[in-house]
Amino acid sequence: MYNHFKLSQKFLYYYLTASNGKGHGVHSPFVFDFINNVLLDKKEYDCYHSVEERRKFLLSNKELIAVEDFGAGSSLTPSNSRRVNAIARSSVKSKKYGQLLFRMIQYYQPAVLLELGTSLGITSAYLSLGNPSAKLFTCEGAGSVAAIAQKNFDSMRLNNIAIIVGDFSKTLPSLLSNLKQIDFAFVDGNHRKASTIDYFQQLLDHSKSTSIFVLDDIHWSSEMEEAWSYIQHHPAVTLTIDLFFIGIVFVNPDYKVKQHFKIRF
Numbered sequence: 001m002y003n004h005f006k007l008s009q010k011f012l013y014y015y016l017t018a019s020n021g022k023g024h025g026v027h028s029p030f031v032f033d034f035i036n037n038v039l040l041d042k043k044e045y046d047c048y049h050s051v052e053e054r055r056k057f058l059l060s061n062k063e064l065i066a067v068e069d070f071g072a073g074s075s076l077t078p079s080n081s082r083r084v085n086a087i088a089r090s091s092v093k094s095k096k097y098g099q100l101l102f103r104m105i106q107y108y109q110p111a112v113l114l115e116l117g118t119s120l121g122i123t124s125a126y127l128s129l130g131n132p133s134a135k136l137f138t139c140e141g142a143g144s145v146a147a148i149a150q151k152n153f154d155s156m157r158l159n160n161i162a163i164i165v166g167d168f169s170k171t172l173p174s175l176l177s178n179l180k181q182i183d184f185a186f187v188d189g190n191h192r193k194a195s196t197i198d199y200f201q202q203l204l205d206h207s208k209s210t211s212i213f214v215l216d217d218i219h220w221s222s223e224m225e226e227a228w229s230y231i232q233h234h235p236a237v238t239l240t241i242d243l244f245f246i247g248i249v250f251v252n253p254d255y256k257v258k259q260h261f262k263i264r265f
């Protein structure tokens, strides 16, 4: 993982070299449409309030739970205790990105959604609410954390989510073999190069032309930057959008020319 100084430098470089996020000079009708109808959609959707209320509740929960630490890699280290509010502060995606993912689901209406890394289920809630008639499968290794996520889903009455507990290396292949196709995936756990590429390849094998994959923390470490570069250059990938803290991947062969965009967000 890069230290704070290095990450800030990288962010500054991204900020100065990314297109301004208003769609000017973006020579892709699809990306222009994405910027104007998804990225820049400033409407306050009703569900934002209920998810953020739940986040607030978790941020005030000082309960200590035993958590299996999967770290960046998947080698299970002995259980350690963490407070729920500390997990809510450090592991959960901010509302800016959760709400962007909600808008992506709402706009593109994918039907089969997958999240790798549930944590407390805050981003899962945004994904689920984007298309209540979709089915969201969310995978989490730490059973105690998954149990809290399930309580959150119950309290928000989100009935379209299934949590799969276990190490991704075991749960992902069996889940994918049952699902056949994934329309949208958010990969937010285990930030190792080899694992990220492996998850991407598995998702690709179960994709269709309109599938969308979102990868978290693509500039978090040199390993993640290498994985992101590998994915960008993969022959099946036709379009990528780098928003610094997340990367978006499209595999639609209708986009004849491979294009990579870096957009300020």
Ligand SMILES: C[S@@+](CC[C@H](N)C(=O)[O-])C[C@H]1O[C@@H](n2cnc3c(N)ncnc32)[C@H](O)[C@@H]1O
Pocket (backbone or CB within 6 Å): 068, 069, 070, 071, 072, 073, 074, 091, 092, 093, 115, 116, 117, 118, 119, 120, 121, 122, 123, 124, 139, 140, 141, 142, 145, 166, 167, 168, 169, 188, 189, 190
């Ligand atoms: C960054 S958090 C996910 C945050 C969540 N997507 C959100 O925004 O609310 C990553 C989660 O992935 C889980 N995780 C990491 N590596 C894993 C693995 N190899 N197998 C299963 N779970 C794993 C961790 O336990 C952690 O809860």
